[in-house]
Amino acid sequence: MKDKIFRDILPNVSKPARYTGSEVNIIKKDWNRSRIKMAFAFPDVYEVGMSHVGSKILYGLINEKSDHLLERVYAPWPDMERELRRHEIPLFALESFRPLSEFDVIGFTLQYELAITNVLNMLDMAGIPLWSKDRHEQFPLVIAGGPVVFNPEPYADFIDVFLLGDGEEVLTEFLDCCWDNQHLKRQDRLLKLASIEGIYVPSLYNVKYNEDRTFSQITPLIASVPHTIKKRVVIDLDNAYFPDKPVLPYMTIVHDRAVLEVMRGCQRGCRFCHAGMVYRPVRERSIETLKRQADQQLASTGYDEIGLTSLSTLDYSGVDSLVKDLVKKYREQGTGVSLPSLRVDAFSIELANEVQKVRKTTLTLAPEAGTQRMRDMINKNVTEEQLLEAVKAAFKSGWLSIKLYFMDGLPGETDADLEGILDLLKKVRTLGDEHARKKVEIRASIASFVPKAHTPFQWQRQNTIQELEEKRRVLTRSKMKRIRMSFHDSRTSFLEGVLSRGDRRLAVPIHLAWQKGSKFDGWSEYFNFSRWMEAFRDSDIDPDFYTSRLRSYDEILPWDFIDTGVSKAYLQNENEKAAAGITTGDCRWDGCSGCGICPAYEIDLDIKEEIGR
Amino acid sequence: MRLRAEYLVGSDLKFLGNLDMMNLMSRAMRRAGIPFALSEGFNPHIKLSMGTVLPVGVWGDKEYFDLELTQDMDPNEFMKKMNHVLPLEMEIKQCVKIDEKEPALMKIINAASYTFILKLIDHGYFDISDRIMSQNELLVRSRGKQKGIDKDLRPGIFKITVNFQQESVMISIWVNVGEPVNVRYDELLELLEDYGIEREEVVDIFRSGNFIRAGNLFYSPFEKVS
Numbered sequence: 001m002k003d004k005i006f007r008d009i010l011p012n013v014s015k016p017a018r019y020t021g022s023e024v025n026i027i028k029k030d031w032n033r034s035r036i037k038m039a040f041a042f043p044d045v046y047e048v049g050m051s052h053v054g055s056k057i058l059y060g061l062i063n064e065k066s067d068h069l070l071e072r073v074y075a076p077w078p079d080m081e082r083e084l085r086r087h088e089i090p091l092f093a094l095e096s097f098r099p100l101s102e103f104d105v106i107g108f109t110l111q112y113e114l115a116i117t118n119v120l121n122m123l124d125m126a127g128i129p130l131w132s133k134d135r136h137e138q139f140p141l142v143i144a145g146g147p148v149v150f151n152p153e154p155y156a157d158f159i160d161v162f163l164l165g166d167g168e169e170v171l172t173e174f175l176d177c178c179w180d181n182q183h184l185k186r187q188d189r190l191l192k193l194a195s196i197e198g199i200y201v202p203s204l205y206n207v208k209y210n211e212d213r214t215f216s217q218i219t220p221l222i223a224s225v226p227h228t229i230k231k232r233v234v235i236d237l238d239n240a241y242f243p244d245k246p247v248l249p250y251m252t253i254v255h256d257r258a259v260l261e262v263m264r265g266c267q268r269g270c271r272f273c274h275a276g277m278v279y280r281p282v283r284e285r286s287i288e289t290l291k292r293q294a295d296q297q298l299a300s301t302g303y304d305e306i307g308l309t310s311l312s313t314l315d316y317s318g319v320d321s322l323v324k325d326l327v328k329k330y331r332e333q334g335t336g337v338s339l340p341s342l343r344v345d346a347f348s349i350e351l352a353n354e355v356q357k358v359r360k361t362t363l364t365l366a367p368e369a370g371t372q373r374m375r376d377m378i379n380k381n382v383t384e385e386q387l388l389e390a391v392k393a394a395f396k397s398g399w400l401s402i403k404l405y406f407m408d409g410l411p412g413e414t415d416a417d418l419e420g421i422l423d424l425l426k427k428v429r430t431l432g433d434e435h436a437r438k439k440v441e442i443r444a445s446i447a448s449f450v451p452k453a454h455t456p457f458q459w460q461r462q463n464t465i466q467e468l469e470e471k472r473r474v475l476t477r478s479k480m481k482r483i484r485m486s487f488h489d490s491r492t493s494f495l496e497g498v499l500s501r502g503d504r505r506l507a508v509p510i511h512l513a514w515q516k517g518s519k520f521d522g523w524s525e526y527f528n529f530s531r532w533m534e535a536f537r538d539s540d541i542d543p544d545f546y547t548s549r550l551r552s553y554d555e556i557l558p559w560d561f562i563d564t565g566v567s568k569a570y571l572q573n574e575n576e577k578a579a580a581g582i583t584t585g586d587c588r589w590d591g592c593s594g595c596g597i598c599p600a601y602e603i604d605l606d607i608k609e610e611i612g613r
Numbered sequence: 614m615r616l617r618a619e620y621l622v623g624s625d626l627k628f629l630g631n632l633d634m635m636n637l638m639s640r641a642m643r644r645a646g647i648p649f650a651l652s653e654g655f656n657p658h659i660k661l662s663m664g665t666v667l668p669v670g671v672w673g674d675k676e677y678f679d680l681e682l683t684q685d686m687d688p689n690e691f692m693k694k695m696n697h698v699l700p701l702e703m704e705i706k707q708c709v710k711i712d713e714k715e716p717a718l719m720k721i722i723n724a725a726s727y728t729f730i731l732k733l734i735d736h737g738y739f740d741i742s743d744r745i746m747s748q749n750e751l752l753v754r755s756r757g758k759q760k761g762i763d764k765d766l767r768p769g770i771f772k773i774t775v776n777f778q779q780e781s782v783m784i785s786i787w788v789n790v791g792e793p794v795n796v797r798y799d800e801l802l803e804l805l806e807d808y809g810i811e812r813e814e815v816v817d818i819f820r821s822g823n824f825i826r827a828g829n830l831f832y833s834p835f836e837k838v839s
Contacts, residue, residue: 006624007816011670016628024640024700248640250626250633302640302698333643334657 001089002097009087013080017251018046021094024248025300027063028095034069036175036182038062038105039093039140043118044522046074050247051255053309054146055109058167060243068175071095071103072247075118076125078520084125091125100126104178105141107171108159110148113499114492114521116155119144120514123158130511132160132203137186141178145171150231150278151453151559154499156202157507161193164562165231166264168241170198194225198232200562201225207504207558213545215503215558230563233601237264237283238608244296248303257305257338258297260290262319266311267587267605269595270368271379271578272407274452274500275311277571278564280597282588283606287318287325294326298335306330307338314343314351317609323351341366341405342390344382349393356398363394366405370420374410377578381586384424391428395435402428402442408471409449409463409493411578418474421446425483442483446475448493452500453559454566456574462497462547465490491529495521497547503558506546508539567596614682616691617711617718619675619835623702624817627672635663637703638678645694650681664718664823664834665725665790671798673820677718677834679711711838718834724771724826727798728785730817731810738782741808742773753803757795766804769794771826784810785821787831 010016031037040058042049049055055072062070071093076084084091090099100106106128108119120130123142129135135142144155145163152162163170173196181189194201204225208216220227234240242261249256265282266275285293294306306326310316326337337355341364342348352363367387369375375382394402406421425444432440448468451457463471468490476485499506512535520526536543551557553572560568570593577584587593588611598604622634629637639659642649651657660681667673688708695705731738745751748767755764769789776783784805788796798818806812824831 006627010628016669017630017633020625020628022625022700022702250629250637252632252636299644302643304639304643334651334659335643 001092004087005089005092005097009080009083009089012083014077015046015251017249018074018077019080019094020250021097023250025245026095026247027059029063029069031069031096031098034067035179036068036105037103038068038070038107038175039073039100039103040070041073041100041106041108041119041122043075043108043110043115043122044112044520045077047249047251047253049074050249050253052109052111053259053261054167056243056246056259057241058171059247060245061168061241062171062175064243065241066172066175068172068179071098073100073122075122075520078526081121081125090127091122101128101140103140104182105143105175107163108142108144109146109167110144110155111146112522113148113154113496114527115148116158116499116510117514117518117521119155120158120511121519130158130514132157135160135186141186141189143174147275147278148500150274150562150564151500151502152200152202152562153207153504153558154502154506154510156504158510159202160190162200162202162229163232164198164200164229166234169232169234170196174199191222191224197230200229202504209503209505215556217556218558218561228561228563230600231278231565233281233565234264234283235601235603237606238285238289242293244293245300246297248301255307256303257307258294258301258303259307259309260293260297261285261310262290262308262313262316262322263310266315268312268315268381269379269574269584269586269593271377271456271574272368272410272449272452274455277455277566279311280564280566280595281601281603281605284317284608286608287322290318290322291325291329298330304333304335305338306335307340309340312343313339314348317607317611320347320351321609323354327354340364344387344390346386346389346393349390349397352394353397362401362403363399364403364405365390367424368405368407369410369417370406370422370424371417373581374413374417374420376581376583377412378407378410379574379578379583381583387424388427388431392431392435395432395440398437400432400436400438400440402432402440404428404442404444406444406446407449408446408475409468411449411457411460413463413471415474418471421475422480425480429480429483439482444483444485446472446485447488448490450493450497450500453557454562454564454571456571456578458501458557458571459551459553459555459575461550462494464544464548465494468493489524489527492521492524492527494543494547495529495532498543501557501559502546505541509535509541509543512538563600565597565600570595614685615711615713615715616680616682616686616688617709617715617834617838618678618680618692618695618705619707619833620678621702621704621706622667622673622676623704624672624819625702626700627670627819630669631663631666634667635661637700638663641695641698642680644698647680647691647694648682648684648686650683662717662719665722667820668798671727671818671820675706675822675833676820677722677823679715679718707835709835709838715838721825721837722823722834723790724787724824724831725790725820726785726787726822726824726831727801728783728819728821729801729805729810729815731782731784731814732816733777733779733781734814737809738775738777738784741784741805741810742775744808745770745773745804751804753800753807756797756799764794764800766794766796766800769796771829781816787824789826790823
């Protein structure tokens with residue numbers, strides 16, 4: 001198989017190194033001596049999937065710490081797909097080159113709603129039926145996890161089992177259960193699996209809708225199946241598994257560096273932020289653990305850069321001394337440290353300067369909104385003064401280009417808020433003229449707000465494509481020198497909105513869209529909006545029903561049965577406070593905000609270092 | 614201190630681009646704890662200079678790089694440490710200390726040999742060298758800078774050898790690298806096709822050597838160091 005692929009297929013495709021396997025630190029376990037054989041499927045191209053930290057964790061965990069086997073597979077780029085289909089070669093995993101259908105479990109991670117068409121396409125390329133109900137005994141179990149499945153319903157007809165919450169907490173248990181019950185019929189095995197906390201088996205539930213098309217209820221078909229699914233949480237992150245020998249790709253990938261996950265969760269409480277709500281509580285790793293991990297990863301990969309990752313790395317209590325220690329230790333070898341999007345304050349800039357001693361990176365700040373009123377509504381606790389102070393510090397210390405992230409289409413947004421974005425950009429440019437040694441370049445990236453399930457804004461209406469286009473016209477009305485603006489595609493945001501608050505009835509249009517040729521929908525060169533709209537029309541589904549409707553608090557939401565540990569009462573209260581322009585403080589220093597996560601898991605905030613404001 | 618190394622790029626790695634190859638080598642050096650020298654500036658990199666680029670899709674039996682070190686290191690020790698961390702299909706085969714003033718590989722390598730392994734079919738392979746070398750002109754479609762234009766390979770082809778094995782035939786072609794005629798392996802494939810060798814017969818292609826040519830003599834970059 002491998003010989004044929006190397007000889008007949010790879011010479012004819014772009015970036016063949018995506019499909020060759022045999023990377024440094026690859027783990028090839030003995031097939032016959034392994035218990036459950038699982039293929040970890042990332043529904044996007046290799047260089048994106050290989051950059052995903054969660055995949056690295058699960059790959060190492062299962063292969064190193066269990067008797068099961070986990071191999072990798074990524075979505076083949078369309079040129080590769082064409083070649084594979086032409087030669088009738090089924091989709092294979094990179095370790096053993098075995099077809100996916102030979103595995104016991106195919107596990108997808110859904111990082112992004114629109115990746116679902118790639119999930120279907122990969123199953124199809126593997127010769128596995130797309131609908132869960134059509135997969136009989138001999139087919140692998142198809143499972144899914146990741147942030148998107150906190151509302152699993154739109155994908156429920158395609159997926160046999162959903163894993164909710166931190167994967168490293170539940171995956172081993174899941175595979176053990178598969179092994180222990182392999183003699184059982186598929187249906188009985190699913191029933192066993194459904195009793196594990198954090199596992200949702202959609203085929204064991206019945207769903208009802210009201211006359212007005214809203215969701216009515218989801219009920220277990222069998223008494224022993226739980227009514228609500230509680231997400232799994234790694235309590236002690238510091239002692240949790242993290243790979244010391246991640247697979248080192250041969251080709252350049254998106255995040256091509258050693259990675260330290262300094263913490264998980266975020267307590268800032270931005271009201272639009274899905275990850276900030278569903279990944280609570282905050283759990284940190286200790287500086288000692290992280291330094292040891294850095295050492296081992298660098299020794300096993302030879303990377304020349306260490307990235308500190310998390311939802312808000314600058315909030316990590318040990319960030320200052322960790323960054324300084326790492327820079328000091330590895331500077332001689334030319335190994336640098338990189339920080340993701342920075343917090344908007346002068347301390348961040350100081351730390352960014354520290355990082356610059358070794359390698360130059362771009363400076364990215366996320367004020368998210370243009371006026372104080374709007375920043376208060378979304379609970380982005382940043383003042384204009386703080387932002388300008390940070391920017392000034394950056395220009396003074398030699399940065400010449402700054403990237404700023406904003407959102408438009410936020411609840412209650414007016415033209416004044418849009419003007420606010422423009423004013424802010426001009427003020428930043430003026431500061432550059434005053435304090436930088438050369439002419440500065442300002443880049444603004446403007447994303448459209450998409451209300452997400454399990455957030456305080458889950459009841460809000462999303463701006464229509466027309467409204468967003470109009471806002472874009474306002475923002476680009478006059479050309480501004482040395483300020484470049486880029487916008488997310490409003491049609492992509494619309495579709496994201498449909499799926500993120502959708503229900504099971506969306507399975508039909510998703511399937512139709514795939515049939516019509518949709519795949520790689522996250523890639524603008526492949527995204528085709530009219531195909532999706534046709535799919536909605538053909539299946540008699542009105543997508544606006546999911547996006548542009550203001551939901552009432554009484555409405556039962558399709559994802560209410562998924563328990564993230566954050567209470568619905570808190571989300572509702574936050575939504576009310578948003579409307580009133582009242583902010584909620586950071587629970588690390590302003591006291592408990594009552595989100596409910598700590599009592600739900602009987603824990604306290606897990607902060608490692610002393611923190612001052 | 615400066616080292617020159619000869620290495621193998623195996624078949625599993627034949628789809629790597631030049632940048633991938635540089636990264637692979639640099640990362641292996643970091644894993645092996647080699648006392649490499651770094652360049653100055655905002656993005657410091659290891660002072661590693663590779664020979665001519667190995668084309669994607671072709672593996673290489675004798676490829677070369679030079680490396681600058683900050684302190685002395687025994688070439689054998691270097692080889693041992695590197696081979697310990699390199700992937701299975703990559704191996705340093707020779708290594709010597711060279712003078713700091715030795716010209717760069719890129720400047721001296723001016724010839725290469727490509728070997729085509731064919732399925733042995735009852736076929737007139739034995740005189741293919743004569744048939745090709747007796748021509749005054751060998752026109753193919755250029756794959757290089759002037760894509761699609763007719764290109765005469767003849768001045769860039771120095772010799773052709775044919776070796777018969779049990780079940781296969783190895784045709785090796787010694788060609789010019791760089792000015793005046795840079796001959797690419799895919800252009801050679803087209804040439805072979807013109808002389809009756811079908812694409813499907815070619816089961817493997819590799820670069821069998823990189824040379825410093827002086828007249829009819831081909832020296833390896835190891836033979837030409839002072």
